[in-house]
Every structure is written in structure tokens, then in C-alpha cells.
Amino acid sequence: MTRGLHSRERVEEYTRLGWWSDETMDGLFRVRVAAAPDRLALVDPRNKDDLLGVPPRRLTWRELEAEVNRLAAVFLRHGLRAGDVLGVQLPNTVELVTVYLACWRLGIVVSPLPVQYREHEVTELGALAGFAAFVTVARSGDRRPADEVRTALPGLRTVLAYGEDLDAELAGTDPEEALRLVEAHAAAHPADPNDCVTICWTSGTESTPKGVPRTHYDWLAMSWATVDAPRLTGDDVLLNPFPMVNMAGINGMFLPWLRVGGVLVQHHPFDLSTFLAQITEERATYTVAPPALLSLLLARADLLARADISSLRLIGSGSAPLPPPMVKGWQDVHGIGIVNFFGSNEGIALLTDPHDVPDPEQRARYFPRYGVPGVTWTSRISRQVSVRLVDPDTGEEVTEPGRPGELRLKGPTVFAGYLKGERLPDPFDEQGYLRTGDVFVIDGERGEFLRYVDRAKDLIIRGGMNIAPAEIEGLLSAHPGVADVAVVGYPDEVLGERVCAVVVPKEGAEVTLDDLLGHLRAARIASYKLPERLETRADLPRNPVGKILKRELRSELA
Template identity: 30%
Template sequence: MTQTAAPPTLDGLFRRLRTRQPDAPALADPPDKLRITGRPPRRLTFAQADLAISALAAHFIEAGLPANSVIALQLPSTVEFALTVLAAHRAGLVAALLPQLWRQADLTAALNRTGARALVTASRIDGVGHADLAMNAAVEAFSIRHVCGFGGDLPEGMASLDGVIENGQGGFSPATQDGRRAAIISFDVTAEGFRAVPRTHLQLIAGGLAISLEAGVPQGANLLFAFAPSSFAGITSSLVLWLLSGGTLALHHPFDDAVLEQQIDKHGCDVLVGPAPLAMRLAQSGMPSRLPLLRQVIGLWRTPEEVGSSPSWLVEHATLSDVYLFGEAGLFCARRSADGAAAPIRPGPQTSPRDAGDGSITGEVLLTPKGTLALRGPMIPVAAWASTTASTGSLMPQPPLDYVDTGYAARLDRSTGALCITAPPAGIMAVGGYRFLAHDLEAWARRLGQGALLTALPDRICGHRLAGRAQHNARAREAILELGLNPLMAEAFRDSRASVG
């Protein structure tokens, strides 16, 4: 009887690379990590990374975390993020990705929603005491049993993970892994409110393949990742893309143009992954012309409705691939043609690479009867959106149950048959990667007292930017931080010139 091969997992992909090339460079920290976290940058080979992953996994098991329990991570784009995600999988845990911008209110909601048993963070990130935030959020989450962090000056009761990595004690039996089980949980905001979105290893790998095949990322590529990692798009375009290519992953803490150029040059990076508006800005400044080894740029669009109107990509020696992001629902990738214009997207199966007649089908795009774009395919977590795809009793035909409606308004161009994405989901605001319901702004403003106003204004780069007005802006900033709200809310009340009025 033939034995069926086990479905692949992220840790399985890593261990295969470690066996094949133990001494090859695997991970590289941002050179300004000392400024970001207070710790010097690390560079690890696959063998060194494997020891660190095993040591962290053993620590999680010794801490009493049962298999398939949730461990929440709020970490910057440094090697510790990659090591901790893979260690969680090796210990049989599910990693919940908490965005760095989240503060106590968001953290508490996510921990309670997922029933997380442990929380991992850094002592400080860009001058913010994330260890203290984590401890305060853990107090309000009754499921949390273990809190740990990287960096110095950790609060009492928080276990240090730096010593765990340095000691490298990883003698334990790894948990049984299955690619069909949940690997990560990311978080989104839809018209129905806050939503936790679990994904399996296979769904993550499918997302990484959609990008890798379309962009043509070569084996052994040196990748530079300059995007926040704590989302589906972030983890597939960094960790998964790295594991599929088998090269080196250099991490950049967004954003410092000078440091970014220094990293690309120093590591000989041939692939840059980052926000598409940033890539456009760098092209206009002439940076790619100073980096002849850079061959591919993968631009992530948090505002996919702006791809069609974006400038042409005119860098001769480097191609640009547009990655359309639809919150945590899914993504698709399209490499630009020789003239630099965005590739047309048509309904139906999406093949990668698009210019190959026998390309692999990585997903499918649907235009729903109500004029919104829906996605289907191996990366799409349909179960997480089950409540929105179920029948509502409406006479209007509903999309098939194996689709997820992204809520993005779209239409067909009658002359070309291509899809035109025209607007983001109604009632949802996005400031960079931070999404929230529009009516929440009013609720937050009311908590600041009479006469306070908080609104979202359109922004070409971030989607929206926040602006606020209060009788005393300084007091409003302090009140927002005391309420545990996102610092973007506090920045909306900078001064009279930046406020609404």
C-alpha cells in the first residue's frame, strides 16, 4: 500500500532547506535594529536559525502550552519574528499576528477573541514600551498563561527569550505537523466588525506561490522585505516567499530610504518586497538605477483601487509585480508588461505566470451581482467569512458559497473586458494597514468630550489619514493614549495647523 506524503508545512519547508544548505545565510536583521529595539542586529545561517527555533519551541512546550493552542505575537520586522513563528509551528501552536500599531484596547480584543494562551512581544519598538502594553492587555485576557519577550528591561513576570536563543537548548520531540491545520490567525475589520481569520499552512503556501510564480522569483534569491509582517500579505510575501525560494531574507523596519538602499546594496538583493507607493517613489528618485543587481520589485497595494491609475513603471533592469491586497480575504499578483502599465485583470481563473499559456491556476476572481469583487481559490479562508456568504433571504442572487466577497466595488470595462476596481468596502477606513469601521471614529470622538471631532481624509499613499479637532489638542492626545487606542488617533490631534477646521 502506497503511503501518502504528508501535506507540507512552513517548518517542514524550513527543515528541508536547513538539511540541504546548513551554512548558507538565512536571515538578516535591519542594520538599524539597535535604534528600533535596543538590540544589535543578527545574521543567521540556516543551521543557526534552526537551533534558535528549536530552543524557542522547547521553551513554549516547557511553559505548558498545549498543542493547537494560540500564541499571540506582536513583534517588529526582525529575525525574531521569523524565528518565533516557525518555533510556534514546531511546538504545534497557532501563531496569532498582532499588528505593531495596536495598543491595549485592540490587543485585549484579539487575545479574548482567539483564546490565546501566550503572548510574545519586544521590550521596546521605536521607543514604545510594548512589553508594558502586553502585560496590561494580558491582565484583561483570562486565557493568557504565559507572557514573554525579547529585549532588556522586561517587566516583572515576563520571561526573557533572548537567553533562550543564546543557550540554544532544543532537545525535544517536535509536535506532529499537518499542513491542513491552522498555522496563523490574522485580523481584519469588515462591515460586520472585528474578525479573526485563521489560515492553514497550505493556504499560506498557496498565497506565497501566487506571488512567487507571477513575479518569477528565482531559486536562491536574496529578498529584502520592507513591509509590516503581521498580516496574511505580510507573512506570505516575507516568510513564505523566502521558504519557497530558499535564499536569504533580509528584513527592513519600514521605512528609512537611506537604510533601505544600504541593505539592498550590502546584501546584493535581487528582489525587493514593499508597499507599491513606496516603490513608485523610489523609482522616481532614481534609487533603482543605483542598484544594478535589483531585478524584481514586488509592490503590495493596500489600496487596490489605485493600481489602474498608478504611474507606469519605467525601470529598465527591474520588473514590477503588483500585488492586489483585499484586507485579510486574499490577494492576487500581476506582473507589469514591458511598457510599464498595470496588467489587465479579467474575471475567471488567475494563472501564474500570466504570459504563459500553461500557467498554474492560483485563484479565481468573480464579479458579484451587486457589483463587488469576490475571490475563490486555495488561499481563501472561506470558513472565516461563512456568516457573510450565507443566504440572507434576499431576492438578489448570492455568489457561490466557496467565494469570499471582498466588498470592493468593481465593474467590467466594456471595451477590454478587464475588471476595474473602483472603491474600497463601504463604511471601512484604512490608514496604512490599520482598518476600522467609519462609525467608530464618532464613538472615539465622543469619549474625548464635547466639541471633539475625529475624521478620516483621503490619502494617496495610506488610503486615509486621520485629522482631529478638540478644545485642547494636547489633552485629547493624552486621553486617547490613556484609553489604550491606536497612536494614529493621537497623531490626528497634533496642532491647529494639522487639525480639521
């Protein structure tokens, strides 16, 4: 499944149109190294010592390439080859960037997992993707991730861990020998832009996450969107607080940096004082943040007073609707424009930037409706991505304002299909458009905008991390005191949403939040999925066919 993901017809069409080219990830990296080998390229989190017990580093493009070749040589010595799938569980550090680039130099597929994942998730996803090997750290705080992986996936070819033997292997690898070994393998296995380069994971609304394979073609087409909107150049300093495991971290920060150069400053885990200090110390010009955090900072002048944010030109935001007063406030008070992004792992969708939509309140509410006659947008994806709205009940295409419809997408940024997709419902409609599951209406004087209505899915987004309620509900339903359960999100001013379990106890049973948390921890799930609130009810609201009315629950909790 790692070769030739897109059909020949699609490849021929999109290359003829100039939307796809023969660019590859490694080719792009080589261009960056050649252009400015001795310029600063990559900066570790300033709190890396607290996180992993090693001091932070700063690498030039030349130094980064030397590290990439040494790590790639280690991969080859451990039997990894083009087409193998490598599980990766690392925080945002120099090492995570190095792993991506070393894999792409060899044609290895990267499957990144959030650092919060434990044995439960590692076992499930490792089996789905067929991990050949795994890279992680020996220690992270009081955890031993490498030991957890060995327990979860005993059949792996190898587990390589920073803080263990991997450090010695890298130190003992001769740079010239590594270069010869790696270049020989790369020459013998030239990359095809249609090869799979990553398998990311989307929670969706199902209990089992879905794998989203991506090629050079679609990742690099998407990267133009996140270059064009903030107008990035090689002079920019990008501060990345989003984990590089899915669309936000990879296409929001990593790939734009790789495309234009500049400096990538890593941040992990999110800590507000550290984040603000990095803006000041590194003179960051662009970063991304969830809307709830931007609202908090706008309201708390005392927090921002601790930092010098004068270097910031723009901030990207998304994952939840942007409050118009927040977007206006940042522009009026600080002179910083907010770019409004809407997308998914399956296909970046829409973006509204200050250049195309100067009015901050409009920018918060609306996204472009690409393809409207007489209306142009500056981002090149506006000329490549086709959008349509479809009435979810009748299947009719929606063309009039105010009528809700499911957003559907088609173009070079859309993925080819889910991992082992033959076992899943087809994500594409009869015209080849991706069914997003998100509901919009047409708006604006000329019908040039789309306005977000609601998530059709029940996904909870907590601090930028996706949580599938069905997974938690399935585990909680096995608790001896639970008769019925629904898991929903409720608003939080910092994280956007937190997790609430709404439980109907069995007759005579008493259920506490501590009981439920103990039950879930015993299943070894990631800590960020744990409910932080419990509500007990005599019954759950349902529609006539028995579906739980989660919108009702969310409204009551809010």
C-alpha cells in the same frame, strides 16, 4: 477552532485537483535547512540596535533551525502545546521569524499583532482569540511592551519577553536536549495541513477587528502566487519592509522565502534612508513598497542617487491603485518592472506581472479576469481561483464590460471563515464565493481584464496599516465636545493615506485636534490610528436613509 478548519468536501476536492497537498510549514522549513544548511538565510534590520538595544544578526539555515529548536523547547517548558494560541508582538527581526517557525514546529497557532498596538487592542484581541501566552520585547524605544501586555491580559499563562528572562532561558538551553524534546513533541503531535497556523486581524469597516484563521493548506496555496509573479528562486534576496502581521508581510515576503530559499532581509520600522541602504548593501533583488513611495522615489532622483538599486529585478506593490505613469516610469527609467497585487487577509485575489502584461500602463490599471476562454496567465493560481462580479443592487452576475460589480472569489487560497464567525454575517455567497466588498468592472478587448473602481468599504490604509474608521469614530463620539463625527482618509504622497476627523461640535463647544488626540491617547490606542487633521462642519453629508456620504468627504479633502 484550531483543528480542521476547511470542510472534508473541500479538502477532498482541492487535494484531488492537486491544489492542496500534505505540505506543512515546518515540513517546508526542514526542506530548506536540508538543502543548504550553511547558506545565509536571514538578516536583521541594520538599525536593530536603535530599535531594541541589541546588535543585528545574520543566520544561516542551520543556525536558524538551532534557534527555532531552543525557542520551541522554552515554549514546551512553559506549558505551551499544539493547538494553543500565542499572541506575538515583535518588529520584523530574526526573532519574529524564529517565533513563527518554532510555533509551527510544535503546532502552536501564531496570532501576530502590530507593534503599534497598545493595551486597548491587546485586551480586545487577546480575549477574542483566547491567547494562552504572549511573546514580545521588554523595551521598544521609550515603551515597555511586555509590561503593557501584563496589564492588558493579567490572566495569561506566561509573557515571554526578549530583553528579559527569555534571553537567559534561550542561552541556558542545551541544543541537543532541545532537539530531543522538540522532536519528541512533534512526533507525538503530527501536523495536519488543515490545522490552523495563524490568526491575523482585519479591521474591515467595523469597530471590532475580525480574526482570520489560516491553515497550512491555504497559506501554502497562496504562496505560489507571490513566487510565480516575481519568478523567485533560491538565488533571490528579499527585502521585507512590511510588518509580518498580515497578508502583505507574511505572503508577500515570508512564505515565498520559505518556499524557494534565498535570503530574507528584514526592515522595521520603515525608514527610507535605511531601506535604500539595505538595497545597496544586501544586493536585494526583490522588494515591496506602497505606490505612493514608488511615485515619490521616481520624482526625487536625488533620493535614489544615494543608493545602488542595480540589483533589483522587480518590485511588488498594491494596497492602493497604481498610477500608470509611475509604473511606466520605473520600467523606462530604471528597467525595473512593477508587479501589481490586489488581495486581502481573507483571500489573495489578483496579480498582474510584467511577464503576462508587458505594457506598464495596462499593468497599473488592470488585473486578470481568470477563466476567460482563450486567455491564459502564467501564475498557477489563475487556474485555481474562480472570480465573478455581482451587481451589488440586483444580485445579478455581471458579464458585460463597464458595469460595476462586487468582486467575489472562490478557490484554494480563500480562508475558511472568521474566528467565531457564527456571530458575524456570512462572508460567502450562496455559491460559496467570498464577498470581497470591492467593486470592479470588466475591461479589455476580450473582456480579459478587471479594472478596479473603488473600495466598497471605508477602510483607511496608512502606510500599509489598516485603520477601521468605525473604531475611531466610536471613541471620538464619547468626547464631550463632539456631536457627530466621520473619520476618513486623505491622500499622502509617502504613506498613501492619512487620517482626518470630520467633526460636528456640540453647540457652544470648541474642539481642537489636540483635544481629540488627548482623548484618544487616554483610550490607549495604537498611535498610527490617530487623526492628523481635523475639519469641523455644521453638519455631515448624508444620503436619504441617513448614511454618511464618506466618498463626498474624501473627495473634498483630496
